[in-house]
Amino acid sequence: MQLKKRKHCKHRRQMKQIGVPLAAATCALLGQAPGDVKAQELAPWDIDTSLLIYSESDSRVQDLSLNAIARKELREDSFLSLTLALDTLTGASPSGAVPSPVPQTFTRPSGNASYTVPANEPPLDDTFQDTRTALSASWEWPVTRLMLLNVGASLSDEYDYTHTGLNAKLARDFNDRNTTLSFGVALASDTVDPVGGSPVPLAPMLEQGNSANKRGSESKDVTDLLFGVTQVLNRKTLVQLNYSLSNSDGYLTDPYKVLSVVDPVTGNLVPGPAGSGLYRYLYESRPDTREKQSLFGLIKRDIGGNVLEASYRYMTDDWGIDSQTIDVHFRWNFGEGSYLQPHVRFYSQNEADFYHTVLFNGQPVPQFATADYRLGNFDGLTFGVKYGHETKQGEWSARVEWYSQTGEPDPSARVGVLNGLDLYPDLNAMIAQVSYSFGKR
Amino acid sequence: MNIRQWQRVSAAVVLASLGAGLAGCAGVEAYDRDILARPDMQIVTDPIEAAADEHIYFSKEASSGGQGFGGGGCGCN
Numbered sequence: 001m002q003l004k005k006r007k008h009c010k011h012r013r014q015m016k017q018i019g020v021p022l023a024a025a026t027c028a029l030l031g032q033a034p035g036d037v038k039a040q041e042l043a044p045w046d047i048d049t050s051l052l053i054y055s056e057s058d059s060r061v062q063d064l065s066l067n068a069i070a071r072k073e074l075r076e077d078s079f080l081s082l083t084l085a086l087d088t089l090t091g092a093s094p095s096g097a098v099p100s101p102v103p104q105t106f107t108r109p110s111g112n113a114s115y116t117v118p119a120n121e122p123p124l125d126d127t128f129q130d131t132r133t134a135l136s137a138s139w140e141w142p143v144t145r146l147m148l149l150n151v152g153a154s155l156s157d158e159y160d161y162t163h164t165g166l167n168a169k170l171a172r173d174f175n176d177r178n179t180t181l182s183f184g185v186a187l188a189s190d191t192v193d194p195v196g197g198s199p200v201p202l203a204p205m206l207e208q209g210n211s212a213n214k215r216g217s218e219s220k221d222v223t224d225l226l227f228g229v230t231q232v233l234n235r236k237t238l239v240q241l242n243y244s245l246s247n248s249d250g251y252l253t254d255p256y257k258v259l260s261v262v263d264p265v266t267g268n269l270v271p272g273p274a275g276s277g278l279y280r281y282l283y284e285s286r287p288d289t290r291e292k293q294s295l296f297g298l299i300k301r302d303i304g305g306n307v308l309e310a311s312y313r314y315m316t317d318d319w320g321i322d323s324q325t326i327d328v329h330f331r332w333n334f335g336e337g338s339y340l341q342p343h344v345r346f347y348s349q350n351e352a353d354f355y356h357t358v359l360f361n362g363q364p365v366p367q368f369a370t371a372d373y374r375l376g377n378f379d380g381l382t383f384g385v386k387y388g389h390e391t392k393q394g395e396w397s398a399r400v401e402w403y404s405q406t407g408e409p410d411p412s413a414r415v416g417v418l419n420g421l422d423l424y425p426d427l428n429a430m431i432a433q434v435s436y437s438f439g440k441r
Numbered sequence: 442m443n444i445r446q447w448q449r450v451s452a453a454v455v456l457a458s459l460g461a462g463l464a465g466c467a468g469v470e471a472y473d474r475d476i477l478a479r480p481d482m483q484i485v486t487d488p489i490e491a492a493a494d495e496h497i498y499f500s501k502e503a504s505s506g507g508q509g510f511g512g513g514g515c516g517c518n
């Protein structure tokens with residue numbers, strides 16, 4: 001129903017339909033002078049900017065992110081959108097190896113250095129450092145009076161990763177614009193060029209300077225399809241229901257993640273390849289295809305001038321992962337253009353079929369194996385609050401949120417010395433974002 | 442029932458509720474859309490925040506997308 005385009009008084013079509021008197025009344029409600037409505041005037045640049053800090057505790061990942069979205073009406077009801085994201089990432093990331101009562105030495109991904117993790121400490125690879133630049137552009141225009149088409153392209157570049165993508169979305173209004181059906185498709189072609197090369201799946205980690213277990217760059221293709229329906233239920237309520245299907249094909253393994261190989265009785269680490277001086281760690285291996293499906297439902301309702309938004313997502317994939325997400329925002333509008341918006345999000349997923357906290361020495365090595373905590377069994381909780389304020393020039397807002405993950409290792413991994421060690425460390429992060437939007441009013 | 446069965450039943454209940462809601466809606470005339478036309482009643486109120494969150498959760502969880510396309514285009518997962 002393209003309600004977004006009808007916001008304020010810039011949707012000329014609606015104005016024509018409902019007539020000047022009502023347009024004036026609506027403008028008055030929205031705090032604008034009727035004189036602002038000029039039939040042929042194109043909307044000015046509408047620019048959103050933000051600075052975001054994502055900070056994990058225990059010296060894990062830190063991200064400083066600058067984002068901007070610029071939107072301009074270039075022809076009547078036709079909009080160009082440009083987005084820019086700059087990320088600077090530092091910190092340490094769990095390698096997938098488990099802690100041990102003895103110090104552990106690992107070869108860095110580059111193969112040119114090594115690092116040692118103290119006894120009983122979770123192995124974190126502290127070389128995590130990257131910058132990411134992402135750009136996208138899209139063009140949206142009405143194909144017919146009731147049909148809107150949006151086509152776009154995206155590009156992003158990191159030290160070890162390049163993404164290129166194309167996307168298109170078609171939306172058609174029905175039922176006096178009370179119902180919108182939409183269909184979208186996105187194609188991505190990505191190249192992974194890991195620092196030091198991509199490890200041979202399930203190959204053992206080798207000593208510094210030995211790159212016999214590494215190969216060149218890899219690639220993957222992703223196709224996403226989305227079918228959606230948005231429905232106005234009444235004057236105060238909207239709902240949306242989406243089904244999406246995502247197919248990934250190619251290199252889906254994380255080149256920096258490993259699994260520890262331990263004795264099945266004592267839980268002690270076992271020696272790695274002769275002469276390496278390392279314990280035995282195998283690089284992870286994931287299937288080269290993945291199909292994800294998700295159902296997403298959202299309800300948005302005005303409650304006395306405030307807004308409740310609640311959504312639910314169910315995701316399932318052919319790696320054996322099912323997840324559920326519940327997300328609730330309540331926007332409390334008060335004073336002159338101010339609002340306070342508490343937010344809570346619950347997330348829960350079960351582990352992939354090939355998730356193993358450890359591998360056991362002497363047992364057959366499975367075809368696929370990962371100890372990446374993100375493919376494990378965990379719950380996530382986010383809570384926070386946002387404050388926003390509109391001024392004559394624009395709107396600024398600030399939010400702070402806390403995100404935590406609490407997971408469970410494989411029960412079978414609790415053998416010998418691994419009992420009592422933290423095999424699935426909690427993740428705790430703070431998200432702080434300051435945004436400023438201008439040009440809309 | 443195990444957890445997967447519970448998840449599927451929950452999804453079916455949500456779908457059935459939404460379906461019933463859609464079937465029962467009478468529609469709203471254009472001149473009654475003052476509330477629905479407000480910026481804070483749009484499906485995506487703050488696109489920059491939505492994109493940031495999509496990127497964060499894509500990097501930290503096995504799921505992505507749902508409302509829009511998944512937050513791909515990075516080597517973080």
